[in-house]
Amino acid sequence: MMGNLLKWLDHRTGYQAVLSDALYENIPGGSRWRYITGSMLVFAFVTQAITGLILWAAYSASAQTAWESVFYIQHEMAFGWLLRGVHHYMAQSMIILLALHMLQIVVDGAYKPPREFNFWVGLVLMLLILGLALTGYLLPWDQKGFWATNVATNLASLTPVVGDQIQQVIVGGTQYGNHTLTRFFAVHAGLLPALVVGFLALHMAFFRRHGITAEPSPDRSDQYFWPQQVLKDAVGCFVLMIAVVGVVVYTHGAELTAPADASEPYAAARPEWYFLFLFQMLKKFDSEFIGAIVVPGVVMGFLFLMPLTGRVKIGHIVNVVVLLVLLGGAGYLTVEAWNADHFAERNVAPGEKDFAGNADAKSAYTDKYEASEGFLKAQKQAHADYERLVELIERKGIPKEGAVALQRNDPKTQGPKLFTRHCRSCHSHDDGSGEGIVAESNTAPNLHGMGSRAWLAGLLDPQKIKTDHYFGGTALMETDAGMMEFVTGDLANLDADGKDLLDKIIVAVSAEAKLPAQAKQDATAAADGALAAGRAAFEESFDSYACADCHKLGDIGELGDAPDLTGWGSHEWLRGMIANPNHERFYPDNNDRMPAFANNADPERNQLNDHELDMLVRWLRGED
Amino acid sequence: MTTTNSESTTPDQPPPRERRNFLAEGAAIVIGGIVGLFPVAVGLGVIFDPLLRPKKKGPGGKVIGGGFVRIASLDSLPENGQPQQFPVIADRLDAWNYFPDERIGSVFLRRVGENEVQAFNSVCPHLGCLVSYARGKNYFHCPCHNSAFQVDGEKIEIPGKINPSPRGLDSLEVDEKKLTQTGEIWVKFENFYTGKKEKVVK
Numbered sequence: 146m147m148g149n150l151l152k153w154l155d156h157r158t159g160y161q162a163v164l165s166d167a168l169y170e171n172i173p174g175g176s177r178w179r180y181i182t183g184s185m186l187v188f189a190f191v192t193q194a195i196t197g198l199i200l201w202a203a204y205s206a207s208a209q210t211a212w213e214s215v216f217y218i219q220h221e222m223a224f225g226w227l228l229r230g231v232h233h234y235m236a237q238s239m240i241i242l243l244a245l246h247m248l249q250i251v252v253d254g255a256y257k258p259p260r261e262f263n264f265w266v267g268l269v270l271m272l273l274i275l276g277l278a279l280t281g282y283l284l285p286w287d288q289k290g291f292w293a294t295n296v297a298t299n300l301a302s303l304t305p306v307v308g309d310q311i312q313q314v315i316v317g318g319t320q321y322g323n324h325t326l327t328r329f330f331a332v333h334a335g336l337l338p339a340l341v342v343g344f345l346a347l348h349m350a351f352f353r354r355h356g357i358t359a360e361p362s363p364d365r366s367d368q369y370f371w372p373q374q375v376l377k378d379a380v381g382c383f384v385l386m387i388a389v390v391g392v393v394v395y396t397h398g399a400e401l402t403a404p405a406d407a408s409e410p411y412a413a414a415r416p417e418w419y420f421l422f423l424f425q426m427l428k429k430f431d432s433e434f435i436g437a438i439v440v441p442g443v444v445m446g447f448l449f450l451m452p453l454t455g456r457v458k459i460g461h462i463v464n465v466v467v468l469l470v471l472l473g474g475a476g477y478l479t480v481e482a483w484n485a486d487h488f489a490e491r492n493v494a495p496g497e498k499d500f501a502g503n504a505d506a507k508s509a510y511t512d513k514y515e516a517s518e519g520f521l522k523a524q525k526q527a528h529a530d531y532e533r534l535v536e537l538i539e540r541k542g543i544p545k546e547g548a549v550a551l552q553r554n555d556p557k558t559q560g561p562k563l564f565t566r567h568c569r570s571c572h573s574h575d576d577g578s579g580e581g582i583v584a585e586s587n588t589a590p591n592l593h594g595m596g597s598r599a600w601l602a603g604l605l606d607p608q609k610i611k612t613d614h615y616f617g618g619t620a621l622m623e624t625d626a627g628m629m630e631f632v633t634g635d636l637a638n639l640d641a642d643g644k645d646l647l648d649k650i651i652v653a654v655s656a657e658a659k660l661p662a663q664a665k666q667d668a669t670a671a672a673d674g675a676l677a678a679g680r681a682a683f684e685e686s687f688d689s690y691a692c693a694d695c696h697k698l699g700d701i702g703e704l705g706d707a708p709d710l711t712g713w714g715s716h717e718w719l720r721g722m723i724a725n726p727n728h729e730r731f732y733p734d735n736n737d738r739m740p741a742f743a744n745n746a747d748p749e750r751n752q753l754n755d756h757e758l759d760m761l762v763r764w765l766r767g768e769d
Numbered sequence: 770m771t772t773t774n775s776e777s778t779t780p781d782q783p784p785p786r787e788r789r790n791f792l793a794e795g796a797a798i799v800i801g802g803i804v805g806l807f808p809v810a811v812g813l814g815v816i817f818d819p820l821l822r823p824k825k826k827g828p829g830g831k832v833i834g835g836g837f838v839r840i841a842s843l844d845s846l847p848e849n850g851q852p853q854q855f856p857v858i859a860d861r862l863d864a865w866n867y868f869p870d871e872r873i874g875s876v877f878l879r880r881v882g883e884n885e886v887q888a889f890n891s892v893c894p895h896l897g898c899l900v901s902y903a904r905g906k907n908y909f910h911c912p913c914h915n916s917a918f919q920v921d922g923e924k925i926e927i928p929g930k931i932n933p934s935p936r937g938l939d940s941l942e943v944d945e946k947k948l949t950q951t952g953e954i955w956v957k958f959e960n961f962y963t964g965k966k967e968k969v970v971k
């Protein structure tokens with residue numbers, strides 16, 4: 146019955162001939178492990194096609210949605226991280242397999258006549274796969290992919306004569322944006338896969354036409370493809386599958402960095418590791434034309450000519466040697482690029498190294514060290530930014546303007562940048578951990594923790610007020626009257642009562658700031674009467690002065706010689722101070738150099754706009 | 770339709786070739802070629818749209834890009850000539866989206882005289898990463914392939930050291946009249962093609 150059915154099926158379809166053709170291909174010298182790379186590549190490609198299609202069903206190619214949809218796949222969708230991870234790491238395994246496959250073909254002489262065409266088709270396939278890798282890197286629209294791909298498309302403009310036009314057609318305009326994504330996506334998910342399928346069909350057809358290249362050896366008998374070679378191929382694919390899944394689980398999927406932002410530098414921009422050697426080559430030449438066009442062009446030209454030069458024995462030997470050298474060279478450049486970026490991790494700082502007076506060596510070492518330091522710092526920052534963004538998204542969700550908007554409106558992300566741009570020339574914001582922002586010239590107080598009890602206690606410490614941390618660099622230092630005189634006079638050598646008085650005042654004044662980090666302590670102080678006691682102490686004299694003699698605090702004292710401490714360090718106070726320190730509430734007479742950042746009637750002309758001021762103040766106060 | 774029931778296993782012998790008919794062959798090639806190219810041909814406009822419609826207009830026919838943009842006031846620049854980086858806020862058009870007042874790039878500004886300001890685009894002329902200013906060492910450095918520029922934007926050339934940038938940082942035009950009259954720094958913000966000796970506006 147079954148036999149009849151199959152016979153009928155064969156008559157109508159001819160499947161048996163096809164099947165036996167496929168399975169009973171003779172392999173001279175029998176099956177071998179070294180032949181498995183081709184099948185593994187097919188397996189990897191099919192995996193990419195299918196996982197890619199499924200990713201496509203969850204991906205949205207636009208500047209406001211690409212990153213967001215990938216983020217959603219990665220963090221929200223069931224096993225999305227697995228799917229994306231497999232697609233990501235399988236792509237990388239394809240690059241390794243390509244190299245192995247090519248190596249095997251060339252070493253075994255399988256590129257020699259009559260198989261020239263198949264070798265050429267193989268090279269085309271290699272370029273297509275590299276193209277897929279390149280275009281895929283941009284699609285998540287994160288900082289990493291954005292900046293690395295930006296370098297790659299800028300290389301397109303090096304093409305003679307029509308370079309600029311080519312670049313515009315690729316990018317979909319002169320600047321990266323929606324059309325860059327739609328174009329890259331069409332190429333990545335449509336054009337290139339279709340071409341791969343076509344060329345792969347050709348590759349296999351040519352392969353069937355000329356058969357496997359193998360030297361039949363007397364001690365090994367021929368075998369059919371089925372079952373021994375099929376088993377080996379299957380094992381190879383299985384191992385690959387396990388390896389990829391293992392890496393995905395270990396890394397918890399592919400990395401995603403913060404969303405692309407053309408105005409936000411990303412000093413850790415590097416291509417994926419398999420393009421690092423090309424990247425490294427760009428650093429080697431004064432002209433990128435050589436590194437990006439000439440050298441790769443010559444190499445590709447050489448590869449294309451190999452089947453012709455391989456006809457003679459010496460040519461074949463040269464081919465094998467050159468290929469090994471090229472792969473070795475690429476490997477070397479990859480390691481070199483990696484080492485350059487991680488130099489600072491594995492070497493001591495230039496200050497701690499002895500150069501035996503060799504200034505050149507020192508400056509070269511310093512350059513290297515600092516470049517690497519910058520890279521590592523940027524990488525760390527990128528991770529921190531991403532973590533922060535995840536937190537924000539959890540709390541607020543992604544707005545329709547995209548996740549970049551969350552970042553641009555986040556005090557914690559923008560605060561340090563605004564501080565660096567506007568305040569760092571005089572102020573530090575440094576907790577002493579080495580991570581903080583250090584002033585160019587310390588001429589104003591360190592604002593880290595400003596408003597807190599600890600900060601205020603430091604200011605009122607006769608030893609500390611004169612340091613750079615507080616008033617050391619300011620005009621207030623030079624006045625021998627006023628605050629400086631009070632702290633270094635009245636507050637020096639306090640007895641127990643005096644100390645108690647001071648502590649009370651610190652609690653009360655610091656509570657004015659309403660710092661989120663101090664909310665609990667402030668509440669306790671309010672409840673147990675410490676605040677009231679502090680306010681009372683504000684009016685009590687030390688040796689010569691009471692605080693209230695110069696400062697106003699709520700309804701105590703009068704506006705006069707010194708800044709109003711009502712709401713000192715609070716959001717409103719800081720805003721006012723930054724907007725205009727010369728206001729009578731602050732330092733109408735003795736502000737030596739702080740500019741008014743937002744005191745213009747025309748808000749356009751302010752150095753800080755409302756929104757920036759708000760973010761800066763919130764960051765300074767540790768508000769979220 | 771008698772063949773459907775036939776159990777014969779091979780197709781019929783092909784009929785003998787006709788005598789050559791150049792007209793039919795030519796017509797087949799031409800017409801086949803046209804319909805073959807048709808699907809791509811109708812898409813050429815969209816593919817080359819960036820070249821065919823290079824200047825895109827914003828709402829109300831507003832020209833986007835290329836004009837002077839207010840960056841900062843002169844007060845915000847230190848007097849010692851140290852460069853400061855500022856974002857450039859202007860209208861941006863991204864295909865179907867229009868963004869009024871968006872960050873479209875960044876510039877370095879530095880004071881070089883009483884009423885004189887130098888402005889550079891932060892984009893590295895090598896291959897388009899963003900350069901940063903190394904304060905302690907007073908030069909611009911690009912984190913991508915180590916291009917380096919003096920504080921005045923000139924490319925640093927030290928024998929034996931590779932500096933892959935083909936030119937110095939791209940300086941931008943500053944509106945001098947506005948600067949002297951209002952103390953505001955307005956800069957003509959443009960991007961340039963990278964990797965070339967000359968500055969070519971994008």
Ligand code: FES
Pocket residue numbers: 893894895896897898911912913914915916933934
């Ligand atoms: S992009 Fe700046 S050095 Fe290459």
